Amino acid sequence: MRFRPSRPESSAHLAPLSALEPLADMRAAVIDATGxxxxxxxxxxxxxxxxLSEVLVRIVAAGVNPIDAKTRAGSGVANGIAAYPATLGFDFSGVVVRAPFEAHPFPAGTEVFGVSNFPRCGGSYAEYAVVPTLSLARKPSSLSHVEAAGVPLAALTAWGLVVETALAHEGQRMLIHAASGGVGHFAVQFAAYFGARVIATSSARNADWLRELGADVVIDHTTEKFEERAGEVDVVIDLVGNTTDDTGTRSLRVLRPGGLLVEVPTGAWPGYADAAAAAGVRATSYKVIPDGGALATIGRLLDSGAVQVYIDSVFDLADAAAAHEQLENGHTRGKLVLQVSED
Incomplete structure (x- = not known):
């Protein structure tokens, strides 16, 4: 079943916020407690x-991310939830219905994609969300709302890892773990775009696809030890940690002296910094920055065809629980998305 917004608004006129009547209640996928x-x-x-500078967005589609599932289960950013019921979700694509002033960069009627301010306020698993202006960009015209909703959090994370932290460049050798996932498939593309030689770990079924995205070497983590094939690398983007097969610890063996380990999953390897220092390499964790300017750049790469987003499955808002079950079962290629309302 697809849902329509409970009270669609016309964007033909935008009155000052102080003069606007409250909207009717909306539908959302919520949790009353973690679990x-x-x-x-x-x-x-x-x-x-x-x-203040926030806009109100009618959500058409919302991305589903590992941080959503971790938060729902009681970790992630669950400690930041102030009250229940809580509406989850970071990624979205939709249409601005209220902006703070007439000459705002994203006036009412603008198609946008971006990152919600969850858990400080309600997330994107809902018909409407309030969003900081600096967390928004115009939706790439070549993408549907469903496709665009799969981009923001994963692509901004990958951009921060590969471009802003690892400084991807010609001649660099970069090992990317879990390369077929939401963040991973963007990381492969950004690294290849900026000229790095990409070595990706994944299952065999995703090997050809990852090569199409720009990976030079794909290592099947189910049958091969990456440290026996990767050779010496400059950077490891670790999207796994030590929760599976000591992936993080083993990654230190392939880093050149002074190389860089970027450790992404929160809590997946508490001792990474000490282990990296003992191995003579640099290490840092990373948390995504919801930068609308960087997202606009990513949007231009998507419109040009230089980068693509892969949507594995689309669920209706009512089936958010099923989306979380699929995510936690693993083996998702690219992104999962919730269809929240009609385009």
Missing amino acids: APSNLHLATVPTPTPV
Whole structure:
């Protein structure tokens, strides 16, 4: 079943916020407490009201990310949830319905994609969300809302890892673990775009696809030891940690002296910094920065065809629990997306 917004608004006129009446309640996928995927359910909740520089966005589609599932289960950013029921979700694509002033960069009617301010406020698993202006960019015209919703968090994370932290460049050798996932498939593309030689780990079924995205070497982690094939590398983008086969620890063996380990999953390897120092390499963790300017650059790469987003499956908002179950079962290629309302 597809849902329409409970009260669609015309964008023909935009009155000052102080003169606007509150919107009717909206539908959202919420949790009343942390726990299993079945804790996610549909509810009717108040539509949020933007303040200061925030805009109100009608959500057409919302991306589903590992951080969503971790938060729902009680880790992730669950400690930042101030009250329940809580609406999850970071990624979205939709249409601005209220902006703070008439000459705003994203006036009412603008198609946008970006990152919500969850858990400080309600997330994107809802018909509407309030979003900081600096976390927005115009939706790439070549993408549908479903496709665009799969981009922001994963692509911004990959951009921060590969471009801003690892400084991808010609001649650099970069090992990317879990390369077929949401962040991984963008990381492969960004690294290749900037000239790095990409060595990717994944399952065999994704090997040809990853080569199409720009990977020079794909190592099947189920049958091969990457340290026996990768050779010496300059950078490891570790999207796994030590929770599976000591991937993080083994990665230190392939880094050149002074090389860089970028450790992404929170809590997956608490001792990474000390281990890296003992091995004579540099290390840093990373947290995504919801930078609308960087997202606009990514949008231009998507429109040019230099980068693509892969959507594995699309679920209706009512089936958010099933989306979380699929995500936690692993083996997802690219991204999962919730269809929240009609385009």
